Amino acid sequence: MDRAYAELMAFQRGTEALAQVMGRLGWDQETVMPPAAAPQRAEEMAALEAVLHQRRTDPRIGEWLAAARPADPVQEANLRHIARRFARDSRVPEDLAAEIARVTSRAHGIWAECLQSEDVAAFLPVLRDVVDLRRQEGAAIAQGGDPYDALLADYEPGTTAAEVARLFDALRPPLVALRDAIRDRPAPPVLTGAFPEEAQLALAREVATVFGYDWSRGRLDKAVHPFSSGSGLDVRITTRTRADDPLNCIFSTIHEVGHATYEQNVAEEHRLTPVGQGASLGVHESQSRLYENQLGRSRGFADWLFGRMRDLFGAFGIADADSFHAALNALRDGYVRTEADEVQYNLHIMLRFDLERALMRGDLEVSDLEAAWNDRFLADFGFPVDRPSHGLLQDVHWSVGLFGYFPTYTLGNVYAGCLHVALRRDIPDLDEHLARGDAGPALTWLRERLQTHGALREGADTIRAATGESPGEGPLLDYLRDKFGAIYGLADAVK
Structure with missing residues (x-):
């Protein structure tokens, strides 16, 4: 196997594993987490997102991508996905990525409470924070293009x-x-x-x-x-x-x-x-x-x-x-x-x-x-x-x-x-x-x-x-x- 590709995929495996851990924290939050734990969970999510952002924007990824020579369609696809994520995340400051994780974790708990109490007014302040952060992120990724297209690409790449x-x-x-x-x-x-x-x-x-x-x-x-x-x-x-x-x-x-x-x-x-x-x-x-x-x-x-x-x-x-x-x-x-x-x-x-x-x-x-x-x-x-x-x-x-x-x-x-x-x-x-x-x-x-x-x-x-x-x-x-x-x-x- 191409050495650059092998080193990149070994590194990527750790990133993928950490992303699964973060997903498990989200599952826990929505199912069995004690309600009083929400502020601490927000900090945990922000800390883990900062680690993931550092890994996804590690300069070595660019070097490995430049040197890797894919041997088959699977390797080509892995490189395509990694390159896309590397380009995207490199445009987003680490503190912004961490703050999005922190605020959205907190916002989820507030939304769940407001859903039960039918209280839109109590939800709007944190929703305003979420929207502001996502606007910043979309603008950073789009670099002059349509911020909404930049966010849509996270879910359906290539679609506008x-x-x-x-x-x-x-x-x-x-x-x-x-x-x-x-x-x-x-x-x-x-x-x-x-x-x-x-x-x-x-x-x-x-x-x-x-x-x-x-x-x-x-x-x-x-x-x-x-x-x-x-x-x-x-x-x-x-x-x-x-x-x-x-x-x-x-x-x-x-x-x-x-x-x-x-x-x-x-x-x-x-x-x-x-x-x-x-x-x-x-x-x-x-x-x-x-x-x-x-x-x-x-x-x-x-x-x-x-x-x-x-x-x-x-x-x-x-x-x-x-x-x-x-x-x-x-x-x-x-x-x-x-x-x-x-x-x-x-x-x-x-x-x-x-x-x-x-x-x-x-x-x-x-x-x-x-x-x-x-x-x-x-x-x-x-x-x-x-x-x-x-x-x-x-x-x-x-x-x-x-x-x-x-x-x-x-x-x-x-x-x-x-x-x-x-x-x-x-x-x-x-x-x-x-x-x-x-x-x-x-x-x-x-x-x-x-x-x-x-x-x-x-x-x-x-x-x-x-x-x-x-x-x-x-x-x-x-x-x-x-x-x-x-x-x-x-x-x-x-x-």
Whole structure:
């Protein structure tokens, strides 16, 4: 092996390991950390971020990159990722990186408290600090370019806000037309009954197993906002429960399992290397959204899930599997992104994209953010926000500084639409397997076509390699029209 490459990768392995430790601190903070520990955890996160920043900007990295001669595509990909991160972090002062870690750690705890108390005013001061720090970081990285593009590149390299805006412009009219057509139709039935938390979590663990989660390398805990954390041999997921809605727990779990199995299934030889992770956040979301929706809410899987829910909860107001499938996919007006139906989900992302882009550009100030959110929500969805936890406070992302993250959810939906077409083409009897609670054929296809390769390719190239087609919004729109057209009897009204 090339000596410069070997020395660089030995150094990088230590950096990757420390990054995993920092991720574990974040998992602990959101699950089991004592509330009073928040100020100390903020200092711990800042200290570790300073160490990571020093390693990622070590001058030797530039020397190794200049001297390294890659021998294969994997080595080329590792060098590409390291060079990109080195260039990015070298533009960000160490004290700024540490302060971002400190403030976002503290802000997360404040957000969680304000979410419970419905207190936007108490959250805005720390959010103002987070926005200011991210503006500074975006400007430092962009060096005269668009700061929002610089932050977006952290999650979806090679994609610009202008490209995202064009995608949203293509998606919005057909999504709104489909929604409006469905709103005129009778609503599917709703679940009723008693859904004890213990039974919900038992079913969550069962569906996680069905969708391939390796429990020897993971665990399931509760969190205010479900998430997945880690890679390789330690990949943890969280979920949440609601006494009146077991589907929230079940599908939050399936979603996070999609993220987690991607990380668990990356080839062992890539572990603790830049290639040993998801290709991009958009590709990551393609896995979670595909698991959750195209597989988890499919007619086939509805058969199996209906039976298991009857076993655990008894009668719950749904007569049969057909009605249950309609209930799983019902279009219901609501406030919360994570609970939104597939037709309206991306409209939530568009709202957040426009607001956070304006924040990072300085066109919108934090003091005006709640009013801007509420005005935009009313315009987009047709009814007013009723309380802060259903509006500005509902998502964790801005509290922890994840500006540029939201567009990847829609990119993930678009990518999932493309993967679903190829998956159905190659596994024509997929629904028969899912009806037996057997996701194995789909999981094998995804593992071999996409997951095992990690970040070998860039985001869109990863989808292209898996499907043989360039990604676009067409397959997602066709899927939504066909699925919801059948459920609501729309025929060709929305074609």
